[in-house]
Amino acid sequence: MTELTLIRHGQAQTGATDEASYDRLSDLGHEQARWLGDYFRRSLDFDHILSGTLMRQIETAQSLGLSHVPFRQDKRLNELDYFGLAHSIKATHGVAFPETAEDFASHIPQVLEIWRTGDVQDGLESFDNFRSRILSALKDAATLDGRVLLVTSTGVIATLVALSLGLDIDMKSKMFLMVGHTSTHKFELQGDELHLTQFGATPHLDRPDRIYARTLA
Numbered sequence: 001m002t003e004l005t006l007i008r009h010g011q012a013q014t015g016a017t018d019e020a021s022y023d024r025l026s027d028l029g030h031e032q033a034r035w036l037g038d039y040f041r042r043s044l045d046f047d048h049i050l051s052g053t054l055m056r057q058i059e060t061a062q063s064l065g066l067s068h069v070p071f072r073q074d075k076r077l078n079e080l081d082y083f084g085l086a087h088s089i090k091a092t093h094g095v096a097f098p099e100t101a102e103d104f105a106s107h108i109p110q111v112l113e114i115w116r117t118g119d120v121q122d123g124l125e126s127f128d129n130f131r132s133r134i135l136s137a138l139k140d141a142a143t144l145d146g147r148v149l150l151v152t153s154t155g156v157i158a159t160l161v162a163l164s165l166g167l168d169i170d171m172k173s174k175m176f177l178m179v180g181h182t183s184t185h186k187f188e189l190q191g192d193e194l195h196l197t198q199f200g201a202t203p204h205l206d207r208p209d210r211i212y213a214r215t216l217a
Contacts, residue, residue, distance in 0.1 A: 002142040002189045003197065005046075006150045006157055007036065009060040011181045011215045017097065019083045025059045032182040032205070032213055037064035039204040040149075045069070047146025050137075052077035052153065060182070061151045069149075076137035079153035080130055085111050088121040101217060109173035116169060131159060135194075142189045154179040160187060164196040181215045 010029025016022035025033070040046070049071040051061040057078070061071055089095045089111060098104040114120060116127045134156050141148045157179050162172035164187065178200060179185075186198035205214050 004138060004141055004148050004150060004187050004189070006152055006160070006185045006187065007060070008154055008157060008179050008181055008183055008185075009033075009054075009056040009151060010063065012056045014217055017083070019081070022083075023055045025056055025063070028213060028215065029056070029181060030059065030063045032215075033060045033063035034065060035204040035210070035213075036182045036184075037066055040064065040066065043203075045147065046149045048072075048141075048144050048148045049151065050074050050077065050141055050148065051151035052079070052156075054078050054153070057151050057153065074137055074140075076133040077150060077152040077156060080115075080155040080159075081124055082111065082155065084124050085115055085120060088124060089114050092119065092121060104217065105177055108176055109170055112173055112176070113169050130155075131163070134159060135163070138187070138194070139189065157185050160194065161185070161196055161199065164194045177216065179216070 009025070010032040011026045012029060013022050013024060013026060046066065046069050049061055049066060049069050051057040051071070051073055053073045053075045058073065086097055086107070090097055093114060095107070095110055098107040118126060138160070141150060154176055158172055158176040161167065161175050167175065180200060180202055182202070182204070184198065184201045185196070188195045188197055202214060205211070
């Protein structure tokens with residue numbers, strides 16, 4: 001039995017309409033990661049840190065300040081191509097790109113369901129390939145000795161939660177929307193079985209003067 005800790009990256013560029021504009025941390029995102037790193041130094045240590053190759057994931061891993069821990073990147077931990085999928089379903093299904101948080105909440109289940117059925121434009125990663133790559137990244141991380149921290153994104157975490165709990169697309173969409181920035185999540189691998197043991201912990205933000213820093217988007 002192997003326990004793995006996953007965190008979502010810090011707050012990125014809220015309001016962006018393309019990947020390039022979104023993919024870097026805000027000032028608050030860096031602060032969230034620094035606070036989490038401080039918490040880790042006081043409570044537990046890691047032997048390995050892995051992140052995806054997206055800038056917001058790398059910046060989060062670096063802003064943790066755990067420079068004594070070996071760090072490497074694994075592109076299998078990268079997020080699903082939300083912007084590509086959003087533009088695809090706009091072109092093929094007439095689903096408008098969201099402009100508000102409320103729009104985004106109703107947009108996500110549409111994107112995930114259309115993606116799951118494979119009814120998207122050519123050139124986009126398939127739902128099955130996405131699921132396979134993140135599971136393979138998790139299984140490889142589980143072979144490392146010691147404690148492993150993985151820095152990734154909400155779509156990766158929500159998909160793993162859905163797989164471990166057997167959730168349908170509607171419930172997976174709700175989980176997708178509830179993964180906070182720099183929240184921590186723990187999974188255990190027992191053979192080929194994936195088990196969720198912790199979801200959405202934010203111990204570094206659980207104090208009155210940091211409530212404002214609990215962000216989702």
